[in-house]
Amino acid sequence: MRVHICAVGRLRAGPELDLIRDYAARFDRTGRALGLGPLTLTEVDDRKGGGMTAEAALLRRALPQGALVCCLDERGAQMASPAFADWMASCRDQGRGDLAFVIGGADGIDPALRAEADQAISFGRMVWPHMLVRAMLTEQLYRAASILAGAPYHRV
Numbered sequence: 290m291r292v293h294i295c296a297v298g299r300l301r302a303g304p305e306l307d308l309i310r311d312y313a314a315r316f317d318r319t320g321r322a323l324g325l326g327p328l329t330l331t332e333v334d335d336r337k338g339g340g341m342t343a344e345a346a347l348l349r350r351a352l353p354q355g356a357l358v359c360c361l362d363e364r365g366a367q368m369a370s371p372a373f374a375d376w377m378a379s380c381r382d383q384g385r386g387d388l389a390f391v392i393g394g395a396d397g398i399d400p401a402l403r404a405e406a407d408q409a410i411s412f413g414r415m416v417w418p419h420m421l422v423r424a425m426l427t428e429q430l431y432r433a434a435s436i437l438a439g440a441p442y443h444r445v
Contacts, residue, residue: 290324290325290326290377290380290381290385290386290387291326291327291329291353291386291387291388292316292320292325292327292328292329292387292388292389292390292430293328293329293330293351293352293353293356293387293388293389294328294329294330294331294389294392294423294427295331295348295352295389295391296331296332296333296391296392296393296423297332297333297334297335297344297347297348297392297393297394297419298394298419298420299332299334300332300420300423305420305421305423305424308424308427308428309330309424309427312424312427312428312430312431313328313330313430315431316328316427316431319431319434319435319438319440320430320434323378323381323437323438324381325377325381325433328427330423331351333347333348333350333351334347335347335394340396341393341394341396341397341398341400342399342401344393344394344398344399345398345399345401345402348393348398352389352391353386353387353389355386355387356385356386356387356388356389357380357385357387357388357389357407358389358391358405358406358408359388359389359390359391359406359407359408359409359410360390360391360393360398360402360403360406360408360409360410361390361391361392361398361411361412361422361426362393362397362398362403362409362410362411363397363411363413363414363415364403364409364411365408365409365410365411366408366409366410366411367410367411367412367413367414368410370429370432370433370436370443371436371443373410373429373432373433374434374436377430377433377437378437390426391406392419392422392423392426393419394419395419412425
């Protein structure tokens with residue numbers, strides 16, 4: 290199952306980008322034997338300033354056709370890492386070819402796009418910077434693959 294992160298904004302060189310690249314490479318290595326990956330990141334940028342509605346249109350175009358769509362949103366379900374890993378495995382085992390995670394811009398995800406998503410998850414009730422959420426998501430993807438592989442990275 291291919292995994293996609295579709296996000297608003299361009300990430301520039303810096304610690305977040307370094308973390309994302311590191312965890313993405315780890316996910317690709319670990320996930321390959323599990324039928325997970327590769328991980329791709331698609332960034333969209335609303336240069337005309339159309340707000341969440343314009344961002345949603347760009348994000349919809351970035352989503353692979355037929356992908357299971359999961360929005361990262363503060364109102365979404367909160368999962369422990371093992372439950373997240375099980376959910377990903379379930380998506381894979383149901384024969385889903387693509388799983389796409391959507392990360393909105395500074396104002397969040399357009400409510401209409403959020404309503405269209407198959408799933409919404411949250412990294413807690415706090416609001417996180419959308420650029421940092423990418424790093425947190427890639428780490429959780431790697432952690433999920435590690436859990437499914439039985440690797441010692443995740444400790445209970």
